[in-house]
Amino acid sequence: MMTCSRILLILGLTGLPALASAAELELRRVLLSSGGVGYFEYEAEVEGNANLSLSVRRDQVDDLLKSMVVFDERGAVGQVSLAGAEALRDIFRDLPFDGTALDDPAGLLNALRGHEVNVAGSSQVRGRIVSAAMEPVRLPGDGGTVSRLKLTLLAPDGLKNVTVQDLDAVAFADAALQARLSAALAALAGAQDRERRVLAIRAEGEGRRKLRVAWVSEAPLWKASYRLTVSGEPGAKNGDLQGWASLENRTGTDWKDVELTLVSGSPVTFRQALYATYYVDRPEVPVEVIGRVLPRPDQGGIAAQTMADAPVPSREKRAESGAAPLQASRGFAPAAAPAVPEPPPLAALVTGETGEQQTQVRFRLPRPVTLPSGQNVLVPIVARSVPAERVALYQPQTHALHPLAAIHLANDGTSALPPGIVTLYERGADGISHIGDARLAPLPAGEKRLLAFALDGKVRIDQEQKRDAEIARLRAARGILEVTRTEQATTIYRVVAPAGDARRLVLEQPRRPDFTIVKPDKGVEIAEGNWRIAVALGAGQGRIEVIAERPVLERVQLLQASDEQIRLLLQAPRLSERQREGLQRVAALAGERAKVAGELARLERDRGALVGEQARLRANLQAVPQGSDLHRRYLTQLGGQEDRLAQLDIDIKVKQAELQGATTRLEDFARTLEF
DSSP: OOOHHHHHHHHTOTTOOOOOOOEEOEEEEEEEETTSEEEEEEEEEEESSEEEEEEEEGGGHHHHHHHOEEEETTEEEEEEEOOOTTHHHHHTTTSSSOGGGGGOHHHHHHHTTTOEEEEESSSOEEEEEEEEEEEEEEOTTTOOEEEEEEEEEEETTEEEEEEEOTTOEEEESOHHHHHHHHHHHHHHHHTOOTTEEEEEEEEEESSEEEEEEEEEEEOOOOEEEEEEEEEOSTTOOEEEEEEEEEEEOOSSSOEEEEEEEEEEEOOOOOOOOOSSOOOOOOOOOOOOOTTOOOOOOOOOOOOHHHHHHSOOOOOOOOOOOOOOOOOOOTTOOOOOOOOOOOOOOOOOOOOOEEEEOSSEEEEEOSSOEEEOTTOEEEEEEEEEEEEEEEEEEEOTTTOSSSOEEEEEEEOOSSSOBOOEEEEEEEEETTEEEEEEEEEEOOBOTTOEEEEEEEEOTTOEEEEEEEEEEEEEEEEEETTEEEEEEEEEEEEEEEEEEOTTOOEEEEEEEEOOTTOEEEESSSSEEEETTEEEEEEEEOSEEEEEEEEEEEEEEEEEEGGGOOHHHHHHHHTOSSOOHHHHHHHHHHHHHHHHHHHHHHHHHHHHHHHHHHHHHHHHHHHHHHHSOTTSHHHHHHHHHHHHHHHHHHHHHHHHHHHHHHHHHHHHHHHHHHHHOOO
């Protein structure tokens, strides 16, 4: 079967127009952001009008279309173009054949039946294509067989069969068709690489100048990590901090002598499928025919008045272990331990410029970076001495018995430190040792962070909780008693620390809503829903008391206050004489009212019981014969009960008046009581 290059020879398309030479853009600057994107800036030196090309991965085209910018001091951008997302499909959209026809010359010519061609070579024939087929032809001298293209053409003098030989050429007489085929094949040659796209930029200007093209594209996150070396001497206040950045080149383009800047921040970034082809859906309407009527369906209606009167819906509310030292054997002196060499100093790091902007920190490397695509690199970004103090951090939710060994790290520089893992080393008399790892959250300039790296088994802590409340203030006015109580939450920490090993202790205690720490009165911070209390921890045993308070206001109507409420108020300490006398008077008047109310309730119960007994007697009178002894007995009892009811009615009225008087006296006193 003939190949595409063979088809070009057959169709006489070897005279395709050559593409204009394009200046190559070279990557010069890269800015990687912790937001998951990178800024890539390419540069080329051009003179006058120039064509520039840039090859990018297909999956980067959306970002390129969204963010590409061109910098040209003395020129302008005439046009920027690239192949479409479905370039191969679009090439053949306006041709009478698809891409598969290029694999078969006979199929291609059959798709172009009726078009006039010229066959030049061993035969000179001109005519319109009737059919084309591949037929086997035997070579002379038993040389085997080959496939030849056989054309059937309609010439002016009739049908003719032509076998196309190796050196023959077939050309279309229609220049327009020849041009369309030439353009399609040229576009096909540029669309073969499905994974990359070539950006063509037409620059217009005068003179020799630099032109830059840049865009923002998806990039792997660069990661910061730190090494903090502290002294093993007690009371040391500083440490040596080294910061490194690990980054990757996954752009598909080698970086050669690139100016690299790393940015730490949280920018908002978007992605949009700008390279995809979209069509707007349009409604299809019937072809209008004169006289044809198409009423729209009726959906019913709602009376306007009903809509106007409809209510608007409202919104919903809403372990320590030790071993005894080995004793020297009798007659032998212990061998002296070899001298430990002094630990070498840390190697100096070559770091670049660090600058802080409003929402991000920039680390510009001092030297160009060369990094082939697909490789990683580790570069230094921080190297300096920092304030670093050892502390014991007690977090009950992490460990209830022992605190954590931690470093209180301060950023005394001029720019923030991005988050990352910190590997901690200790420099002692016996050299450098690894003491643990910690996590560093973003650390702005001027702030501090606690780096917990190990469990401090030498310190033991026990805690005890207490709750209490006392009346802090009483205020009476207009019959209302306002009681302000101070609610206290006390936490007692009992600490056992090793003798001769004093340190600073930081206690983390869950923060209670509306509470305020009153003891200790300094050294208290709020951090992530906790109180953080710093205290000096001496050697041996100690006791630390943390007291938090909040005011609780309660309003009580004096007329409705119970005896129990008044009794509790009278037991409060620090009552003034006026307050005590007033509350005692309220208690006395309330007691009188309660006594009268109790007597009235007893009388009303007696009356109710007597009325019930009368109903029973009247029922019995109906059941016994009149004039009988039992009938007369019931009448006598009923008469006595009527006399008792009359007296009860009088007594109830008296008690009601007494209750009204007692209530009035309590109301009058409560209304005028003020303190």
